[in-house]
Amino acid sequence: xxxxxxxxxxxxxxxxxxxxxxxxxxxxxxxxxxxxxxxxxxxxxxxxxxxxxxxxxxxxxxxxxxxxxxxxxxxxxxxxxxxxxxxxxxxxxxxxxxxxxxxxxxxxxxxxxxxxxxxxxxxxxxxxxxxxxxxxxxxxx
Amino acid sequence: xxxxxxxxxxxxxxxxxxxxxxxxxxxxxxxxxxxxxxxxxxxxxxxxxxxxxxxxxxxxxxxxxxxxxxxxxxxxxxxxxxxxxxxxxxxxxxxxxxxxxxxxxxxxxxxxxxxxxxxxxxxxxxxxxxxxxxxxxxxxxxxxxxxxxxxxxxxxxxxxxxxxxxxxxxxxxxxxxxxxxxxxxxxxxxxxxxxxxxxxxxxxxxxxxxxxxxxxxxxxxxxxxxxxxxxxxxxxxxxxxxxxxxxxxxxxxxxxxxxxxxxxxxxxxxxxxxxxxxxxxxxxxxxxxxxxxxxxxxxxxxxxxxxxxxxxxxxxxxxxxxxxxxxxxxxxxxxxxxxxxxxxxxxxxxxxxxxxxxxxxxxxxxxxxxxxxxxxxxxxxxxxxxxxxxxxxxxxxxxxxxxxxxxxxxxxxxxx
Numbered sequence: 001x002x003x004x005x006x007x008x009x010x011x012x013x014x015x016x017x018x019x020x021x022x023x024x025x026x027x028x029x030x031x032x033x034x035x036x037x038x039x040x041x042x043x044x045x046x047x048x049x050x051x052x053x054x055x056x057x058x059x060x061x062x063x064x065x066x067x068x069x070x071x072x073x074x075x076x077x078x079x080x081x082x083x084x085x086x087x088x089x090x091x092x093x094x095x096x097x098x099x100x101x102x103x104x105x106x107x108x109x110x111x112x113x114x115x116x117x118x119x120x121x122x123x124x125x126x127x128x129x130x131x132x133x134x135x136x137x138x139x140x141x
Numbered sequence: 142x143x144x145x146x147x148x149x150x151x152x153x154x155x156x157x158x159x160x161x162x163x164x165x166x167x168x169x170x171x172x173x174x175x176x177x178x179x180x181x182x183x184x185x186x187x188x189x190x191x192x193x194x195x196x197x198x199x200x201x202x203x204x205x206x207x208x209x210x211x212x213x214x215x216x217x218x219x220x221x222x223x224x225x226x227x228x229x230x231x232x233x234x235x236x237x238x239x240x241x242x243x244x245x246x247x248x249x250x251x252x253x254x255x256x257x258x259x260x261x262x263x264x265x266x267x268x269x270x271x272x273x274x275x276x277x278x279x280x281x282x283x284x285x286x287x288x289x290x291x292x293x294x295x296x297x298x299x300x301x302x303x304x305x306x307x308x309x310x311x312x313x314x315x316x317x318x319x320x321x322x323x324x325x326x327x328x329x330x331x332x333x334x335x336x337x338x339x340x341x342x343x344x345x346x347x348x349x350x351x352x353x354x355x356x357x358x359x360x361x362x363x364x365x366x367x368x369x370x371x372x373x374x375x376x377x378x379x380x381x382x383x384x385x386x387x388x389x390x391x392x393x394x395x396x397x398x399x400x401x402x403x404x405x406x407x408x409x410x411x412x413x414x415x416x417x418x419x420x421x422x423x424x425x426x427x428x429x430x431x432x433x434x435x436x437x438x439x440x441x442x443x444x445x446x447x448x449x450x451x452x453x454x455x456x457x458x459x460x461x462x463x464x465x466x467x468x469x470x471x472x473x474x475x476x477x478x479x480x481x482x483x484x485x486x487x488x489x490x491x492x493x494x495x496x497x498x499x500x501x502x503x504x505x506x507x508x509x510x511x512x513x514x515x516x517x518x519x520x521x522x523x524x525x526x527x528x529x530x531x532x533x534x535x536x537x538x539x540x541x542x543x544x545x546x547x548x549x550x551x552x553x554x555x556x557x
Contacts, residue, residue, distance in 0.1 A: 020155070020504050024555060052512065053496045074494035075556050076501075 003095055006087050007103045014108055027079035034082045037071040048127045052120060053077050059131040061139060065090050066132050080121060083107075088128050093136030097129055142364075142428045144536040146172040158506035161541045166311050166485055166532030167510055168361045169342055171425070175365055178424035182417045190416055191390060191407075205416050208423035209406075212371055215426045216356060217347040220376050225406040226414050229370030230338040231261040233357035234305070236372055236385045236409060237334055238265035241355075242303070244383055245332070248274030251300045253331075255280040255288055255317075256522050257310045260515040262336045266305060275302070282522060286313040286477030294325055301331050308346070309339035312514040312530065313477025314459065314485030316340075319351045327352065332378070338362055342534065343483040354378050360418060365425035369418030372409070379405045388412050458533050458542040459486040465546050470553060476523050484533035487514070490549070493556050495527040501552035502529075507545055 001009070017023040041058040048055040053074035060067045068089050072078040087103070088096055104121060144150055147170045154160050162170060188198040190205045212224045227233045246252070252266045256279050263277075270277045278301075280293045288306075297304065304326045309316050323333045334355040337346055342363045348356045355378070360369040374382075384391055384402050388411035393401040402408050463486045466473045472491025489495060499511030510530045513520045520526060531545055 021555065024501065024504070028555065053494055074497045076497045077494075 003087055003091065003099050007099075007106060010083060010086065011107050024076065027083065028075055029079070030082040030086075031075065031078040032082075034070060034078065034085060037069040041069055042071060048120075048124050055081060055120070055124060057124070057127055057131070059135065061135040063139065065092055066096060066135055068128070068131075077120065081124065084121075084124055084128065088125075091132075093132040096132035097136075099125075101125070142172055142174075142535075144538070146174065146428075147536055148173060148176070150536060154506050155504060161507045161537075161544055163531040163533060163537065163541065163545060164508045164510050165342070165534040165537075166314075166339060166362070166514075166530065168367070169364045169534055170536070171366070171421075172364055172428055174428050175421045175424045179366060179417045179421040182420045186420075187417075189413055201416055204423075205414070205419050208419040211423045211426050212373075215341075215346075216371075216373050217349055218373055219349060222405050223373055223376050223379065225372040225374065225379070225409045226419055227357075227370040227372050227409075228368055228415070229359040229361070230336060230357050231265075231359075231370075233355075233370055233372035234261055234334065234336065235265045237355050237357075237374070238269040240382045240385045240409075241332070241378070242266070242269035242273065242275075244381075246270070246273040246275040246302055249300060250275040250302045251278050251298070252276070253278050253280060253293075253296055253301050253304045253306075255293075255306045256282045257286070257288065257313065257315065257317075257516065257519050258305075258307055259311050259336065259338070260517070261338075262305055262307060262334075263518070266303075276300075279518070280306075282519075285479040286310070286315045287479050287481065288315075288317050288322075290318070290321070293322060297326060297329050297331055299329070301326075301329065303332050303334065305334040305336070307336040307339070309337075309343070309483050310477065310485075310516070310519070311339045312485075312487050312516045312519055312528070314339070314482035314487070314532070315477045315479060316481050316483065319353065323351055323353045339483065339485075348373050360422040360425065363422075363425055364428065366415070366418045366421035368415045369422050371422075374405075376405065379409070382409075384408050384411075386411050457482075457484040458537060458539060459484045459531065461539075462486060462531070462542045462546050463488070466549060469546075470550060473549075476519075476525070476528055484537075485530065486532075487528045487530040489525050489528050490553055493553055495529045497556050498529050498549065498552045501555060502545070502548050505544075505548045505551065507548050509545075 014023055017026060037056060042056045046056045046058045048057055053072055055072045055077060058069040068085060070081045070085055072081050149170050152160050186197060186200045186204060188201045190202040192198060209221055209224045213221045218224060227236060246269060252270055252275055254263055254266055266277055278296055280296055281289045283289055306317055306322060308319050319335050326333045333353045335351060335353045337356050337358040340346055341358045354375050356373040358371050361367040391403050391408050391411040393403050463475045474489050476487045495511045499509055502509055512527045514530060
C-alpha cells in the first residue's frame with residue numbers, strides 16, 4: 001500500500017465512528033500494532049522534542065528503506081505514533097519526504113486534537129522527515 | 142459577584158458541551174464589570190498617564206492612580222506609594238531579585254526559597270545568585286505537601302539575606318503560614334518576599350499583619366486583566382532600592398553626566414504602563430471584595446496557627462471530589478494531602494498518563510491543566526513527572542465538581 005492509500009484507509013477507519021469515544025478507542029487500540037521498543041533505545045537522544053508526553057523514535061536504514069522503532073509513555077499519543085508508523089514506517093526516504101503535510105486534516109483529527117497535541121504530532125512528523133532526509137543524504141540515496 | 146457576572150462561563154465547546162472551567166490557577170475568568178471597565182477606558186479615556194497637559198490625560202492618570210489606591214486598600218498597605226504596578230507576579234519577583242538582590246547580596250550570602258515554589262520564584266533568584274556570588278538554598282516539604290517549618294527555621298542563618306516563599310502552592314494549593322514564616326525571618330534580620338499569586342483570589346491578604354517586606358501578585362489571577370501585576374514593598378525598603386529598568390518617567394533629571402532617579406513608586410515604573418490593565422484590575426478588586434471568604438476565616442488564614450486552618454477549608458469542592466475519587470478510583474493519589482489548602486486538587490492515577498486524562502477531559506468539555514505546572518522541583522519531590530490539576534474559583538458549582546469525578550472515571554476506563 002502506498003502512503004496515500006494508507007492515509008485514505010486510516011481516514012476511512014476513523015470516519016466510521018460517530019462519537020469521540022469510539023474514535024479515541026480506535027486510536028488507543030492502534031497502539032497495539034507497534035512492535036515493542038527495546039528499553040535501551042528509549043534514551044533522551046531519541047526523544048522527540050515538542051511533545052507533552054514522551055515520544056521516542058529510533059531510526060535505522062537498510063540501504064533502501066527507513067525503519068523506525070517508536071514508543072510513548074502516554075496511551076493516546078502511543079496510538080497516534082502507531083498511526084504515523086502505518087504511514088511512514090518501512091518506506092524509502094523519498095516516500096517519507098513526499099507525504100504531504102496536510103494529512104492530519106485529511107484524517108479529520110484537527111477538531112479533536114488540542115493545539116498542543118497537534119503541535120506534538122507535527123513535531124513527530126518533522127522528526128521522521130529529518131531522519132529520512134539525514135539517512136538518505138548519508139547514504140547517497 | 143456571582144457566576145452570572147462572567148459571560149464566558151456560558152460558552153460551550155466540542156459541539157454544544159457546557160464548558161467546565163477548572164483551570165483557575167492558570168488564570169481566572171473576567172466578570173462583565175472588568176470587561177466594561179477596560180472597554181470604557183479605551184472608548185472614552187484613552188491617553189497616556191503622567192504626561193499630557195490635557196484633560197483626558199489627566200482623567201487617565203486619575204484612573205490609573207485610583208487603581209493604585211484600590212490595591213493599597215486590597216492589601217491593606219500602609220501607604221499608596223508602596224504599590225508598584227508591574228506586568229505580573231513574574232516581573233515583580235524579577236524586579237526585587239534584580240534591584241534589591243543586586244544591591245544587597247554578596248558572595249557567601251544565602252537566598253532561601255522552598256521546594257514548592259513556582260519557577261518564577263526560583264529562576265530570578267538563581268540568576269541574581271549567579272551574578273552576585275550568593276547561594277540559593279531551598280526549604281524541604283513534608284510528604285503531605287506542607288512546608289517543613291522546623292527546617293525553615295534551621296536554614297535561616299546569619300548568612301541568609303532573603304527568604305522568598307509562596308503564600309499558596311500553585312500546584313497543590315497548600316497554604317503556607319505566611320505571618321509565622323515572616324516573623325521567623327524578621328527575628329533574624331532576613332528580608333521576606335511572599336508570592337501571593339494563588340492567594341489573592343481565595344482569601345483576604347493584609348500585608349501589615351503578615352509583616353512581609355514584599356508581596357507580589359498578578360491581576361489576571363484575581364479576575365482582572367492580563368498584563369498587570371503588583372509589587373508591594375515596605376516604603377523604606379523600596380526607597381533604598383536602585384531602579385530596575387531605565388527609561389522615561391522613572392527619572393527626575395537627565396544630563397549625559399548625571400541622572401537623578403524619581404521617587405518611589407515612579408522609580409520602578411518606566412515606560413507606558415498597562416493603564417487599561419490597572420483600570421480593569423481596580424474593577425476586579427472592587428467586585429471581588431464582596432466574593433471573598435467570610436471575615437471569620439480571614440483572620441485565621443493570615444494567622445500562624447495551624448490549628449485555626451485545619452478544617453476551615455476542608456469543605457471545598459476540590460477536597461470533596463478528591464475524597465470521592467480516593468474512595469472510588471484505584472490508584473488515585475492527591476499531591477498535597479492536607480486540609481490547609483485552597484480549592485485546588487492536583488492528582489495522578491497510577492498507570493495512566495496525566496496528559497491522556499487531560500485530553501479525554503477536554504473532550505468532555507472539562508478544562509484542566511496537565512503538566513509540571515512550572516514546579517519541576519516539587520514534581521521531583523513527589524516522584525512524578527506531571528499531574529492533572531483542577532483548580533476552582535468561587536463561580537464553580539458542585540455539579541461541575543461531580544462532572545469532573547465522572548469525567549475522570551470515564552477517561553481512566555478508556556485508558557486502562
